[in-house]
Amino acid sequence: MTAVLDRPNAPAPAPRKPKRSVGRFLRSSLSGRLTFPLVVLATWLLSIQLVTAIWPFTVDVLPTPWQVGEFMWGEIRGDTLAPYNLYETFGISLRRLAVGMAIAIALGTVIGVAMGLSKSVNAFFNDWVVAILAMPNLAWALFASLAFGFGNTGPILTVVLTGIPFVIINVREGVRNTPSDLFDMARAFDVPRRDVIRHVLIPSLMPFLFAASRYAFALGWKGLVVAEVFGGQDGAGWTIKFWYDAHRAHGVVGYALFFVIFALVFEKFMFDQLSKRLFKWRPEVNGPEVVEQAFDPAAQAAAAGSSTTSAALESINQTTLGPPTEREPREAETRSKNDG
Amino acid sequence: MTTELAPEPTATHTSTTGAEQARAAKMKERRQVWTWRIAGYAFFLGLWEFASGRLMDETLLPGPTTVFRTFGELWSTGEVPGAFATTLTRIGIGFTIAFVVGSLIGVLMQNRWLNGFFRDAVTVGVTTPGLIWALLTAIIFGNRPAGPLIAIVVTTFAIITVNVAEGIKSLPKDLIDMGKSFNVGVLRRNRHIVIPHLAPFIFTGVRFGFSIAWKVTVLTEVFAASKGIGFEMRTATQLFRLDEFLTWILAFYVLALFLEKVVLERIERRFFAWRGELKS
Numbered sequence: 009m010t011a012v013l014d015r016p017n018a019p020a021p022a023p024r025k026p027k028r029s030v031g032r033f034l035r036s037s038l039s040g041r042l043t044f045p046l047v048v049l050a051t052w053l054l055s056i057q058l059v060t061a062i063w064p065f066t067v068d069v070l071p072t073p074w075q076v077g078e079f080m081w082g083e084i085r086g087d088t089l090a091p092y093n094l095y096e097t098f099g100i101s102l103r104r105l106a107v108g109m110a111i112a113i114a115l116g117t118v119i120g121v122a123m124g125l126s127k128s129v130n131a132f133f134n135d136w137v138v139a140i141l142a143m144p145n146l147a148w149a150l151f152a153s154l155a156f157g158f159g160n161t162g163p164i165l166t167v168v169l170t171g172i173p174f175v176i177i178n179v180r181e182g183v184r185n186t187p188s189d190l191f192d193m194a195r196a197f198d199v200p201r202r203d204v205i206r207h208v209l210i211p212s213l214m215p216f217l218f219a220a221s222r223y224a225f226a227l228g229w230k231g232l233v234v235a236e237v238f239g240g241q242d243g244a245g246w247t248i249k250f251w252y253d254a255h256r257a258h259g260v261v262g263y264a265l266f267f268v269i270f271a272l273v274f275e276k277f278m279f280d281q282l283s284k285r286l287f288k289w290r291p292e293v294n295g296p297e298v299v300e301q302a303f304d305p306a307a308q309a310a311a312a313g314s315s316t317t318s319a320a321l322e323s324i325n326q327t328t329l330g331p332p333t334e335r336e337p338r339e340a341e342t343r344s345k346n347d348g
Numbered sequence: 349m350t351t352e353l354a355p356e357p358t359a360t361h362t363s364t365t366g367a368e369q370a371r372a373a374k375m376k377e378r379r380q381v382w383t384w385r386i387a388g389y390a391f392f393l394g395l396w397e398f399a400s401g402r403l404m405d406e407t408l409l410p411g412p413t414t415v416f417r418t419f420g421e422l423w424s425t426g427e428v429p430g431a432f433a434t435t436l437t438r439i440g441i442g443f444t445i446a447f448v449v450g451s452l453i454g455v456l457m458q459n460r461w462l463n464g465f466f467r468d469a470v471t472v473g474v475t476t477p478g479l480i481w482a483l484l485t486a487i488i489f490g491n492r493p494a495g496p497l498i499a500i501v502v503t504t505f506a507i508i509t510v511n512v513a514e515g516i517k518s519l520p521k522d523l524i525d526m527g528k529s530f531n532v533g534v535l536r537r538n539r540h541i542v543i544p545h546l547a548p549f550i551f552t553g554v555r556f557g558f559s560i561a562w563k564v565t566v567l568t569e570v571f572a573a574s575k576g577i578g579f580e581m582r583t584a585t586q587l588f589r590l591d592e593f594l595t596w597i598l599a600f601y602v603l604a605l606f607l608e609k610v611v612l613e614r615i616e617r618r619f620f621a622w623r624g625e626l627k628s
Contacts, residue, residue, distance in 0.1 A: 132385065
């Protein structure tokens, strides 16, 4: 159709341009991205219609988008029926997350460095690190809430236990990947030990530590929320449970959306900005552009898709398949380099 | 013995002594690693046993021996196989649906528009805590079986989608082109190029997916179920029986790890048996 219509004004390209760009826009991934929320909204409304037609008694359980929107707007303005408003709630949870992650990173770095340097220490800890990693955070959360009661200890302990295996595994990989020729050179030129640690070991560990804190953050957050549901008196997890217990489905959905927004903001803005700033001195740090890695399918996917997803996948990969050196060669193709 | 063996290496090449030495060193190293490994087990189990009753109250932290004893008691009551079967069926059904949905989306995502369409769905699926889906489905569906299934599908599909999409993106285009130009049929092309190439990605997806699926299943059962491991855990915690709680979770944890590391890995190895020949 368009081709036939266009043919007479072919010499004048100006009127044709917008039409073509509209068509291109309709086929672009951005328009698909914009369509997604609309489709979700439509499905949501349609399913409410369907459910109320079939089982009329469930009307108040399925919240409408408007109810959820109203609830969220109220929360954003700080107007809430819960004992703490949105900002206090997330502030409390964030403080717990920060304390837990600080402990996990400090302890995990020490153990990880020791495991990377010595085979014996590695054998000592390895199975237990894998075991702790495979444990569901629900188990930690329930156990900590029963053993330590309500308060800060349980949630913080859960964050530490869910986060620490990731830190250990990544730091161990980092130590194993340190450039040994630089160490040799430092020894040959009599560089003092402190300078070697400061200028060789720490910079080469940084990307691994950063990746570790990224996974530890994402998983620690999930663990924290579960722990707060069972053993908290405040915090994000406790508040969503509050709305659940009050049987306010719109509160649960609204808070769920806050969770999603919170996680996305943290991942996309904070960690991306931080990595940009921390690794300014290393032009090649955003790995996938490096030529030798371009043949790695997973690295390409990491470059194309969201970096968090593949980062999380990689860490799972590492723990389920063992460290890269012990893996069978065929696994190498599904593995991407650690963030750096 | 030693007198007989001693001249032999010197008589032959020096390289054999080198190899022998290397093997001896390897053996020694292996022995050392195993010693440390066992020391690790002894240390952590000992710490656990020591902590229960000394550092913490025994009702708050039952030791490993108590857990074993409780497992025997629970097994004799006969509720263990039933609860395991319930949870495992739930995982089986939910994970199968998640696998189908996930791979379908992975295939569809090759289209640019659909890629944009599903991208946020995948991101949300990966980043949102399973707890949220557990609570949401519990509040909407109550104790109906659909709730946990939906929660499993929503939390697991994204992992499979990511892996399938990655696999398809890296299909060997030149091989497919060659197949086309040599008139290899669609079926044979899929059978010999596409499927062998996708298989490792799918297996990785299945393994990740399973490790997430069983955790989410237990979590949803805590909130909305009247049978299964999660339900038993909830009952145990509400009665403040930590020994029973720890026994339930550890027993299921061991089973899940067994399925994940031994069963799935063995299937995978059998599936890829031909690769070993290829390499040699």
